[in-house]
Amino acid sequence: MNAARGIRQRQTRRTRLLIGLSVLGVASSVTAKQQIFAFIGSKPQVKQEAPVPARSQATPGTKENITFKLRRISDGPLCPMKDLNCSDKGIWWKTFTLLASDGNTLYLTSIPFPSIERSKEEFESSVKEADKILRRSSELNGKAEPVGERVLGLFQETKGMKPPSGVPHYKLFWMWNAHYWEITGEHLEDVLALEGRLKEQGINAVWGWH
Numbered sequence: 351m352n353a354a355r356g357i358r359q360r361q362t363r364r365t366r367l368l369i370g371l372s373v374l375g376v377a378s379s380v381t382a383k384q385q386i387f388a389f390i391g392s393k394p395q396v397k398q399e400a401p402v403p404a405r406s407q408a409t410p411g412t413k414e415n416i417t418f419k420l421r422r423i424s425d426g427p428l429c430p431m432k433d434l435n436c437s438d439k440g441i442w443w444k445t446f447t448l449l450a451s452d453g454n455t456l457y458l459t460s461i462p463f464p465s466i467e468r469s470k471e472e473f474e475s476s477v478k479e480a481d482k483i484l485r486r487s488s489e490l491n492g493k494a495e496p497v498g499e500r501v502l503g504l505f506q507e508t509k510g511m512k513p514p515s516g517v518p519h520y521k522l523f524w525m526w527n528a529h530y531w532e533i534t535g536e537h538l539e540d541v542l543a544l545e546g547r548l549k550e551q552g553i554n555a556v557w558g559w560h
Contacts, residue, residue: 424444457535460530
């Protein structure tokens with residue numbers, strides 16, 4: 351019974367995150383040119399290591415010169431409000447909605463889990479949901495010590511959801527000790543460009559991308 355409850359809770363939490371991204375996707379298309387504001391919201395798989403080409407798009411320039419602007423910050427609890435038995439009480443996700451200079455929208459999500467074990471569980475859940483794994487590597491700290499893993503994957507659409515979840519999309523996700531992060535976007539070039547910017551400037555730089 352406890353195992354079944356845990357599976358249902360994980361499925362519910364994943365659905366809440368997908369719905370959150372779906373809502374953000376709709377809002378972004380309406381408010382892309384407005385000022386930044388914040389609000390508080392709310393598997394069969396075949397693993398392949400060979401990369402797949404990105405879908406064609408008109409992208410001016412390369413990933414090296416793509417820049418990003420922060421358009422929205424949203425957050426919410428992982429647990430459904432009415433689920434009194436949820437094991438993730440007190441854990442909140444935060445999502446940064448970013449507009450790339452090529453006109454595409456991306457989402458950077460942060461979940462500060464209380465333990466490495468719980469972060470690893472979320473990480474492996476994302477691995478299992480991926481349709482194709484394009485890259486997998488270890489995360490190393492300044493002393494070259496392993497503190498987690500990083501995976502780039504291609505994900506199929508989730509029926510009934512708006513973009514990005516409602517269309518085939520790319521997701522770069524990683525864990526740094528107990529902290530879980532993921533970047534979601536429809537275009538591979540944008541995801542890689544955002545990864546590069548965050549590595550150059552640090553995660554906290556996103557707060558100043560006005």
